[in-house]
Every structure is written in structure tokens, then in C-alpha cells.
Amino acid sequence: MKNRLKIERAILDLTQDELANKIGVSRQTISSIEKNRYVPSTVLALKLSLLFEKPVNDFFELEDSEMPMPNTV
Amino acid sequence: MNLKSFIECERKSLEKMKRYQLPNRFKKIGIGIIIISLVTFLVNKFSIENIDLKLTAKYGILVGLLLVSISKEKIEDELITSLRMQSYTFAFIAGVIITLLTNPLFNYIANIISQKQQENFQEVGDWEILWILLSVQVFYFEFLKRMNK
Numbered sequence: 001m002k003n004r005l006k007i008e009r010a011i012l013d014l015t016q017d018e019l020a021n022k023i024g025v026s027r028q029t030i031s032s033i034e035k036n037r038y039v040p041s042t043v044l045a046l047k048l049s050l051l052f053e054k055p056v057n058d059f060f061e062l063e064d065s066e067m068p069m070p071n072t073v
Numbered sequence: 074m075n076l077k078s079f080i081e082c083e084r085k086s087l088e089k090m091k092r093y094q095l096p097n098r099f100k101k102i103g104i105g106i107i108i109i110s111l112v113t114f115l116v117n118k119f120s121i122e123n124i125d126l127k128l129t130a131k132y133g134i135l136v137g138l139l140l141v142s143i144s145k146e147k148i149e150d151e152l153i154t155s156l157r158m159q160s161y162t163f164a165f166i167a168g169v170i171i172t173l174l175t176n177p178l179f180n181y182i183a184n185i186i187s188q189k190q191q192e193n194f195q196e197v198g199d200w201e202i203l204w205i206l207l208s209v210q211v212f213y214f215e216f217l218k219r220m221n222k
Contacts, residue, residue, distance in 0.1 A: 026148040032221045041151050 001066065004059040006034045008052045023047045094145045103140030110134045131200050138207035142214075156217040164210035171205050 009019050016030045032038035049056045110133030117126045146153050
């Protein structure tokens, strides 16, 4: 899954530590999400959505290989 | 299912994991018990040689490892929960493989070297199995945490 977390964080002028504190996780978690090492839970994605005031789809996007298969019926 | 109940559902599943964990300070207590038990074990091995003391030290190491294993991190968030689950899975698989392969393999090599018969084959004891499982979990969890920094 691709994400624009780093860009959204830069728009709000927040450090990884500040963002982590705002949504109640560790700086390590923010760093792992930004590096695409960890896919956050729905709860965390929604918390980020509230903070950025944007829908989740604006900063999380599926890779081409993760797209659902078209209905063949 | 509306948004609030969905969030509540996910939060509860994360809470369930935390129910079986001890506060962070137990990690230091666990490390202390491991160090004391290790020192006791080594002193006993090279000087006193008391069987009861040896057994106490061995089980002390296990208790210490268990405390370290089930203690919370300072910030116990969803990434840590996920890494912890990965480490338990890895420890289970690695523990079974090590138990199945290592001891017979070492015995086989020892038998070839010493030209002894297969009847000298040794089984892995309960302490060794638990020690392998807990140490693999604790070290792999620390490794995963460092990898995700």
C-alpha cells in the first residue's frame, strides 16, 4: 500500500514525534508506516483522517497488484 | 455496522491482547532475575555443584524470560502488538524445528566422532524446550523492534 503520510505531515508542519503524540502511538509506528513497513489498522487510519481533515483514500492508496480482481461473471 | 461500532470492535480486539500482559516495570524485574539466576548457575557449576541450586537457577532463568516476554513496552501500540504476535509465531515454529533437528543432529555428529552406538541418543528436556521458545521469542521481538526503528 502506498501512502502520502510524510507529505501530509509536512503540510501540517509536524515532526514524527508530534504526530505520534497526537494520535497516541510511538514515533517508531509513524516511521514504519512512512517507510511502508507497516500497514496501520482502520482505527489508526481514521485517526489520521480526522487529524489531516481528509478522507483516508487521499493519503492511503492500493498498489496495482493489490487492486481487487474485476468481476469475470 | 456504523463507524463508531467498527472502531469500538477493533479497539476491543487490541485490548484483549493487552489483558495478558504485565506492566513495563516487570521487564526490568525479569532481566534482574535472569542475571541473578545466570550468575547462580555459573557459580554453582564451577564451585558449589549443588543439584537443588542448579535446578532453582535454571527455573529462575525461565521465570525471568517469561516476565520479559509478557511485559508491556513503554508505548504499547498496534505496531508493537503486531511485532509481538510475529515473534510468538516465529518462536513457536523455530522452537519446534530446533527441538526436532538440533539435538538429534548434534548427537549424530557426536556419535560419528566418538564412534558410539545410537543408544546414547539424548532427548531434549522440558527446560531446554521452554528455554529455546522463550529466548527465541524475546530476541526475535527485540530484533523486529530494531528493524522497525
